[in-house]
Amino acid sequence: MAQYMFLLYDTEEFYDNITAEDWQATMKLHNAFAEAVEAAGASLFGGAALEKSTTASTVRQASGEPLVTDGPFIETKEALGGFYLVEAKDLDQALALAKLCPAGNVEVRPVMDTGEGSTPPA
Amino acid sequence: MTSAREIARVVDEAHRGHWSTVLASTVRLTRDLDLAEDCTQDAFVQALKTWPDGIPDNQAGWLTTVARRLALDRLRRETTLWRKLPLLIEDPISPGEVEQPTDPLRLVFTCCHPALARDSQVALTLRLICGLTTREVAAGLLISEATAAARITRAKKKIAAAGIPYRIPADEELPERLDVVLTVVQLVYTAGHVAAGPELTRADLTGRALELAGLLVRLMPAEPEPQALLGLLQMTQARGDARVSEDGELVLLADQDRSRWDVRLLAEGVSRATTALQQGQGQGHGRFALQAAVSGLHVTASSWDETDWHQVVRMYDAMLISWPSPIVALNRAAAHSLVPGADLIAVLAELDALSNEVALKSYAYLSAARADVLARLGRKEAAVQAYDEAIGLTVNGAEQRFLRRRRAALTED
Numbered sequence: 001m002a003q004y005m006f007l008l009y010d011t012e013e014f015y016d017n018i019t020a021e022d023w024q025a026t027m028k029l030h031n032a033f034a035e036a037v038e039a040a041g042a043s044l045f046g047g048a049a050l051e052k053s054t055t056a057s058t059v060r061q062a063s064g065e066p067l068v069t070d071g072p073f074i075e076t077k078e079a080l081g082g083f084y085l086v087e088a089k090d091l092d093q094a095l096a097l098a099k100l101c102p103a104g105n106v107e108v109r110p111v112m113d114t115g116e117g118s119t120p121p122a
Numbered sequence: 123m124t125s126a127r128e129i130a131r132v133v134d135e136a137h138r139g140h141w142s143t144v145l146a147s148t149v150r151l152t153r154d155l156d157l158a159e160d161c162t163q164d165a166f167v168q169a170l171k172t173w174p175d176g177i178p179d180n181q182a183g184w185l186t187t188v189a190r191r192l193a194l195d196r197l198r199r200e201t202t203l204w205r206k207l208p209l210l211i212e213d214p215i216s217p218g219e220v221e222q223p224t225d226p227l228r229l230v231f232t233c234c235h236p237a238l239a240r241d242s243q244v245a246l247t248l249r250l251i252c253g254l255t256t257r258e259v260a261a262g263l264l265i266s267e268a269t270a271a272a273r274i275t276r277a278k279k280k281i282a283a284a285g286i287p288y289r290i291p292a293d294e295e296l297p298e299r300l301d302v303v304l305t306v307v308q309l310v311y312t313a314g315h316v317a318a319g320p321e322l323t324r325a326d327l328t329g330r331a332l333e334l335a336g337l338l339v340r341l342m343p344a345e346p347e348p349q350a351l352l353g354l355l356q357m358t359q360a361r362g363d364a365r366v367s368e369d370g371e372l373v374l375l376a377d378q379d380r381s382r383w384d385v386r387l388l389a390e391g392v393s394r395a396t397t398a399l400q401q402g403q404g405q406g407h408g409r410f411a412l413q414a415a416v417s418g419l420h421v422t423a424s425s426w427d428e429t430d431w432h433q434v435v436r437m438y439d440a441m442l443i444s445w446p447s448p449i450v451a452l453n454r455a456a457a458h459s460l461v462p463g464a465d466l467i468a469v470l471a472e473l474d475a476l477s478n479e480v481a482l483k484s485y486a487y488l489s490a491a492r493a494d495v496l497a498r499l500g501r502k503e504a505a506v507q508a509y510d511e512a513i514g515l516t517v518n519g520a521e522q523r524f525l526r527r528r529r530a531a532l533t534e535d
Contacts, residue, residue, distance in 0.1 A: 089287075090286070091235075091284045091287065108284075
């Protein structure tokens, strides 16, 4: 089993006019997703929704003194809106689960092994 | 003792014939592509040393056993890997059962995983399935050696880090995974068919592509597209001898001596294409079925002029719907120019519109097609210029000489 981070990217316009019913419906979709992961024999290690990207601050450490700026790290039309940490058999299972994930775009990234005896990424 | 030269020949033949089987079986054990590749290479080196004392009856089995044993030794020596070994091994070597006939297919589906970039899929397939060196991969794909090496390395890293599995996809996943695999197999064939440099073809690549297409047909007998691809490749292969003249020059389909075509292979290809078209009846034909249909129209016509160009254009029109690509549009325009009484001015407009396509910017066939239409319209000067463009764009010696001859014919009289 390997761990994969699902990064959920969506346009944020959705939140601007959302009704209470739509919000409840969306939360139901996420609950269904969590159940689908367990049903597939994979497991959910964590996850969270994120506040809107307008609430983000960035600490830039690339050159010298850390610099605090407002806004997310990169400006894109789609913003990181949440994440899941999923343990799956292999990439195929992770991708199959990502297809069930209620989000516009899901980036699937393997989690690096940083345990004792781990080697730097090749 | 067999002579060293004879052994070298036998091992070289075994390399071409069994490389992917040995590698694929070793990957199944190690789950580590680099390690499996090293050990497979070492197994062939050992064959060079050991086979002079007696060539084994089952060469593939011998090579597989050696490669897998070398891999296990290496894994045992590396303690960190040894710790993980129980997780890595799916099935430890059991005597008598080292090879599974489906191993090469697993490797193909790994190399062609949709999570890998298309460029990397092709480079990796040529390297791992066809056993080409990085230099040969670069030559086959007309890219620099450094680019080829980078693509292969990147793809291998992603397979390892992202956990791309080594398996044949489940039945319900096959259709969506199949298209990529078929495309890559076709590209392997094409890389062999229009090899760079003075040689026009590389028989090992075309042969391997035919083999892979055959394996896919056996894996999915009810699917029309693998049938269509195999039929298409067989029909192309059947025309191979007629494609090059006695003095090594390229001969276009239009000018080929049809009596030199391999009748038996042609019949098999046509029959497969027909089967694919029947299987796909009512569900909309895939692009390989349509390509095979075009090829079938060519090979069943008694001559180039007798080809049913109306029908060819119709096939390309259907292809443009399921597969809108500038290359298909170019082929359509070229076929359109050959329909009896075609409006050549309209064809030229079609071709000119395509010259804005980024994908065709350095594609010699577009310039060559324009040159041909311009020549037929009597616009010699523009035609010569278009031939010059085409000559500058191709790196294949035989193609260059062909285009120079066409250009020379224009300025002769």
